[in-house]
Amino acid sequence: MTFDWHFFFTHLFNLSPGYLGAMQRTILLAVIAQTLGIVLGLFLGIARLSKFRPIRYAAAVYVWMLRAVPELVILMLLFTGLAAAEIYRFEDAYLFGQIKVSAGFQAACVGLAIREAGYMGEIFRNGIQSVDRRQVEAAKALGMRRSTMLRRVIIPQAMRVIIPPMGNQFNVMLKVTSLAAVIGVPELFQTTGTYAAQTFRVFELFVGLAVNYALMTSVWSVVQSVIEARLSRHEATAGSRTLLGRIREHLIGTGGREAGQTA
Amino acid sequence: MTTKAAIRAQDVHKWYGPLHVLKGIDLTVATGEVVCLIGPSGSGKSTFLRTINHLESIQQGRIYVNDELVGYRETPDGRLQPLSENAIADARRHIGMVFQDFNLFWHMTLLENLIEGPVRVLGTSKEEAVERAHGLLERVGLADKADAYPRKLSGGQQQRGAIARALAMRPSVLLFDEPTSALDPETTAEVLTVMEELAHQGMTMIVASHEMGFVRRAADRIVMMEHGVIIEDLPADRIGTADGRIGDFVRHLE
Ligand SMILES: Nc1ncnc2c1ncn2[C@@H]1O[C@H](COP(=O)(O)OP(=O)(O)O)[C@@H](O)[C@H]1O
Ligand SMILES: [Mg+2]
Numbered sequence: 001m002t003f004d005w006h007f008f009f010t011h012l013f014n015l016s017p018g019y020l021g022a023m024q025r026t027i028l029l030a031v032i033a034q035t036l037g038i039v040l041g042l043f044l045g046i047a048r049l050s051k052f053r054p055i056r057y058a059a060a061v062y063v064w065m066l067r068a069v070p071e072l073v074i075l076m077l078l079f080t081g082l083a084a085a086e087i088y089r090f091e092d093a094y095l096f097g098q099i100k101v102s103a104g105f106q107a108a109c110v111g112l113a114i115r116e117a118g119y120m121g122e123i124f125r126n127g128i129q130s131v132d133r134r135q136v137e138a139a140k141a142l143g144m145r146r147s148t149m150l151r152r153v154i155i156p157q158a159m160r161v162i163i164p165p166m167g168n169q170f171n172v173m174l175k176v177t178s179l180a181a182v183i184g185v186p187e188l189f190q191t192t193g194t195y196a197a198q199t200f201r202v203f204e205l206f207v208g209l210a211v212n213y214a215l216m217t218s219v220w221s222v223v224q225s226v227i228e229a230r231l232s233r234h235e236a237t238a239g240s241r242t243l244l245g246r247i248r249e250h251l252i253g254t255g256g257r258e259a260g261q262t263a
Numbered sequence: 264m265t266t267k268a269a270i271r272a273q274d275v276h277k278w279y280g281p282l283h284v285l286k287g288i289d290l291t292v293a294t295g296e297v298v299c300l301i302g303p304s305g306s307g308k309s310t311f312l313r314t315i316n317h318l319e320s321i322q323q324g325r326i327y328v329n330d331e332l333v334g335y336r337e338t339p340d341g342r343l344q345p346l347s348e349n350a351i352a353d354a355r356r357h358i359g360m361v362f363q364d365f366n367l368f369w370h371m372t373l374l375e376n377l378i379e380g381p382v383r384v385l386g387t388s389k390e391e392a393v394e395r396a397h398g399l400l401e402r403v404g405l406a407d408k409a410d411a412y413p414r415k416l417s418g419g420q421q422q423r424g425a426i427a428r429a430l431a432m433r434p435s436v437l438l439f440d441e442p443t444s445a446l447d448p449e450t451t452a453e454v455l456t457v458m459e460e461l462a463h464q465g466m467t468m469i470v471a472s473h474e475m476g477f478v479r480r481a482a483d484r485i486v487m488m489e490h491g492v493i494i495e496d497l498p499a500d501r502i503g504t505a506d507g508r509i510g511d512f513v514r515h516l517e
Contacts, residue, residue, distance in 0.1 A: 137318060138366035138425075142380035142432060143356035145349050152383055156370050234370055234412035 022191035036113035041120025066118030127158030302488035359434030419450025
């Protein structure tokens with residue numbers, strides 16, 4: 001086996017503009033799709049708890065479909081399928097008349113967002129259901145209307161339960177963006193493939209790619225830990241979980257052997 | 264003291280499925296009156312209190328707070344129609360409730376708990392609400408805890424905070440559901456002191472509690488429930504000499 005260390009390190013620490021652009025696209029895609037997914041998911045989660053049965057069922061069917069269908073299929077259907085059937089064709093667009101947003105990038109944002117909404121909907125539903133009924137009654141006793149209660153009490157309290165899995169979703173999202181390659185978005189995965197075809201340094205480039213994904217998700221884990229630590233400031237026993245403990249948890253899960261024994 | 268009725272319950276019935284929990288409650292509480300509600304566990308005290316601010320619906324009867332029908336609208340032919348969710352919420356603004364387990368919003372500081380209702384429900388300006396909140400915290404002895412989160416306070420402090428939160432809404436009546444049952448004797452005393460002050464300042468109160476000290480010092484009437492009906496309704500100063508079921512029950516408490 002030959003591993004070109006020189007090529008590897010040059011590639012890793014001196015990213016070409018094309019590669020940097022691809023990384024930017026990956027992160028942008030993840031952020032946009034996650035944000036859209038959160039907004040859609042919030043409505044979905046509330047819909048799943050609606051008093052009206054048709055709304056509840058429609059939301060349940062949506063969640064089921066999105067979990068049942070592979071994300072690659074969703075992307076192909078959305079981008080290639082809809083266009084072929086002449087239902088909808090994504091077109092390149094120009095933001096402020098100059099920044100090009102390619103058709104594939106748009107479709108990837110939408111596709112990954114509707115996939116994400118399915119998961120976020122369940123996370124929101126779970127979070128809302130976790131809110132103590134007595135807290136809701138206290139809000140009612142103050143004369144709060146339902147919308148105020150949702151905004152001021154239920155959602156903020158549900159966030160304690162929602163934030164950790166939401167953070168994990170973004171971690172997954174950073175990696176799932178690689179699927180956008182299938183509809184021609186030049187994000188990290190596709191770009192690496194192109195470079196590999198040009199240079200034949202397949203192994204070096206893909207090890208480098210793995211390192212880059214690991215870097216992005218690890219940085220995110222640290223950010224996530226800081227956010228969670230900040231949000232738990234009202235807990236009775238502040239600092240029972242240290243920041244380092246949280247970071248470790250996000251990187252490699254809760255304590256290996258000890259946790260295994262009690263499980 | 265005027266004799267205007269603050270709360271009027273007439274023939275109130277409540278079923279939980281097949282379980283008949285309130286079997287025709289009649290009770291009138293005058294403005295400024297303090298009524299203590301006693302009775303064995305499961306007799307329906309909490310349920311009755313919760314029908315007064317319509318946290319529980321009723322299936323028969325009427326409840327009026329300040330002459331306004333709670334939770335329903337009466338049709339011309341005398342039947343009851345449930346009000347909309349928003350109308351019910353609006354009607355709760357001036358009916359304060361204090362719970363056994365305090366239920367301060369744990370994601371807000373004490374001060375934020377106190378201004379939440381006035382700002383979000385009554386539309387008070389934030390500055391005004393904050394100023395009033397500080398005054399109320401002073402009144403319940405928590406002036407130095409404004410920025411503390413509830414989970415970092417003792418039970419007694421939380422309950423005094425919860426009373427202040429209810430007061431921040433300028434309620435016309437206050438309902439207390441076993442406000443000291445979750446507290447130890449020492450902190451019970453500090454909460455009762457706050458409640459007694461309120462009583463003496465003329466607040467209309469119904470208090471489900473078995474604290475006989477509070478009854479003696481602050482209550483005007485004592486009402487006993489059993490199996491979903493009111494079986495006794497006495498002036499509070501008669502409790503020492505009461506006989507029958509209520510006499511036995513009270514002697515058992517002390
Ligand atoms: N949500 C509920 N569903 C069904 N039964 C209930 C519910 N709440 C209370 N009950 C029943 O109603 C009766 C009265 O309860 P409650 O009002 O809590 O009594 P108290 O406060 O006097 O102890 C009890 O038999 C209790 O089990
Ligand atoms: Mg009770």
